[in-house]
Amino acid sequence: MTYALAFQDLTLGYDRNPAVHRLCGEIAEGSLTAIVGPNGAGKSTMLKGVNGSLRPLTGRIAFGGLTRGEIAYLPQQSDIDRSFPVAVADLVAMGLWQEIGGFAGLRATHRARVAEAISAVGLEGFERRPIGSLSGGQIQRALFARLLLQDARLVLLDEPFTAVDAKTVADLISVVRRWHGEGRTVLAVLHDIDTVRAHFPRTLMLARELVAHGPTAQVLTAENQFRARQMCEACAGPPHVCGRSAE
Amino acid sequence: MMWELLIHPFADFGFMRRALMGCIAISVGATPVGVFLMLRRMSLTGDAMAHAILPGAAVGYLVAGLSLGAMTVGGLIAGMAVALLAGFVTRVTALREDASLAAFYLISLAVGVLIVSTRGSNVDLMHVLFGTVLALDDAALVLLCSIASVSIFTLAVVFRPLVLECADPQFLRSVSGFSAVTHFTFLSLVVLNLVAGFHALGTLMAVGIMILPAAAARFWAVGIGALIAVAVSIAMISSVSGLVLSYHAGLPSGPAIILVAGVAYALSVVFGPAGGLVARARLRHHLEAWSGTP
Numbered sequence: 001m002t003y004a005l006a007f008q009d010l011t012l013g014y015d016r017n018p019a020v021h022r023l024c025g026e027i028a029e030g031s032l033t034a035i036v037g038p039n040g041a042g043k044s045t046m047l048k049g050v051n052g053s054l055r056p057l058t059g060r061i062a063f064g065g066l067t068r069g070e071i072a073y074l075p076q077q078s079d080i081d082r083s084f085p086v087a088v089a090d091l092v093a094m095g096l097w098q099e100i101g102g103f104a105g106l107r108a109t110h111r112a113r114v115a116e117a118i119s120a121v122g123l124e125g126f127e128r129r130p131i132g133s134l135s136g137g138q139i140q141r142a143l144f145a146r147l148l149l150q151d152a153r154l155v156l157l158d159e160p161f162t163a164v165d166a167k168t169v170a171d172l173i174s175v176v177r178r179w180h181g182e183g184r185t186v187l188a189v190l191h192d193i194d195t196v197r198a199h200f201p202r203t204l205m206l207a208r209e210l211v212a213h214g215p216t217a218q219v220l221t222a223e224n225q226f227r228a229r230q231m232c233e234a235c236a237g238p239p240h241v242c243g244r245s246a247e
Numbered sequence: 248m249m250w251e252l253l254i255h256p257f258a259d260f261g262f263m264r265r266a267l268m269g270c271i272a273i274s275v276g277a278t279p280v281g282v283f284l285m286l287r288r289m290s291l292t293g294d295a296m297a298h299a300i301l302p303g304a305a306v307g308y309l310v311a312g313l314s315l316g317a318m319t320v321g322g323l324i325a326g327m328a329v330a331l332l333a334g335f336v337t338r339v340t341a342l343r344e345d346a347s348l349a350a351f352y353l354i355s356l357a358v359g360v361l362i363v364s365t366r367g368s369n370v371d372l373m374h375v376l377f378g379t380v381l382a383l384d385d386a387a388l389v390l391l392c393s394i395a396s397v398s399i400f401t402l403a404v405v406f407r408p409l410v411l412e413c414a415d416p417q418f419l420r421s422v423s424g425f426s427a428v429t430h431f432t433f434l435s436l437v438v439l440n441l442v443a444g445f446h447a448l449g450t451l452m453a454v455g456i457m458i459l460p461a462a463a464a465r466f467w468a469v470g471i472g473a474l475i476a477v478a479v480s481i482a483m484i485s486s487v488s489g490l491v492l493s494y495h496a497g498l499p500s501g502p503a504i505i506l507v508a509g510v511a512y513a514l515s516v517v518f519g520p521a522g523g524l525v526a527r528a529r530l531r532h533h534l535e536a537w538s539g540t541p
Contacts, residue, residue: 051421053420053421059319069422073421078415078417078418079416079417080414080415080418081413081414081415084286084410084413084414085286085469085470085471085474086410086414086471087470090410091414091415094411094415094418094422097422097423098422101423102407102408102423102425103365103404103407109418130469130470131522150422199371202297
């Protein structure tokens, strides 16, 4: 089994404080993995590390042949300026950036794909609306449409279903399952354990350090969840320099 | 009557035609940049940058007198230095852009005032601060038109990255390395247009033709293309009206142009269909009518 990415003794953090500590493990190519853990467990930080916007303090992330352009990332709180006058179709079309770059025009085939992506997330009829007129759930649908067009081999989702109603969650999960069916690797930070159990075959539980990683049923045990909470509470104490040797 | 009022000043006097030409060039070049400044909530950045170019223009003046080239180059260097230093501090430290920009422009402004007051006379300072739109020579006109052309062309080239940098910077950073380039290209356009503007309107008034039409346009248009079209139109109408007003009433031209733009802004605030006061009042009326029905 080839891996899409491998964490090799990875420590990520801000200043000198680690948010992810000494993480090891592999994410298999084509796997659908949920990342769970208490608040402050380093889940978002881990995705930032994978997407390259945060450089490791120590260790590294190895990519199994993936280039940066093949990774799509949906941040937790997208800093989209929703008052900016951009139409939904134009926002979605930016998912084609890898193909059209900053300057090339949109061909008819591109427009057709934009329309297809918009209908795949159930936003038909909203194409020309400014993004400021959309609700939170509709914005999330539009961002998923943009992800669809990015055609990425690795998709990173940071709490994609937070503050979104049940119908929207169901629709967006079907998009995630479509990616999974197409053999893409998906890593999603999630809080809703029921969603994880129902739709995500694999789970990685994080509490700054790795708690467990494997088939969802084996990871989401009461014992692991209790341990994760305890580890995070222990992290809240005063910081100290990590004493473990570098290699 | 209309001839006397509108055409006569320009038909009879070459300096009025030149002033008109210069102001239209600035309207075309600077106003679209102003629209982006407004949309990025950087309207006050234009003001900060206008102050930042002062020491460069002053040094240029001290070295070569009232020389177009020296003051232009000086202004560009000072403006770009402040933009780059502020951008650098923002990107590598914890300080936010507004604070770092404020710090550098205040330093720059102090240096500028120091240079002008120790070596120049008050008349020179008045020239740099308030411009001389009625005394534009051929070289100045060529400069203004060139800057307007370069500005429009550059904006067309970087349009998509720039819109994305404004609307969703995080996404732009995740798909390309254009983010920083786009940001600095845009700031260069701001500096370039302010330098063009200060020859005609002065460093302080130059910001007015950049921001006021853009702010007014927000009340008339929603899409970004329409915003730019409306803003440029308002800027041009303000230029013509301001020049005519200054001619007939014997007022200084720069402030007259900006004040007409200010009137256009005030009218837009009240009557603009896209969120103006009257439109809002009507909207409220509708809502109350709805809430009464069971």
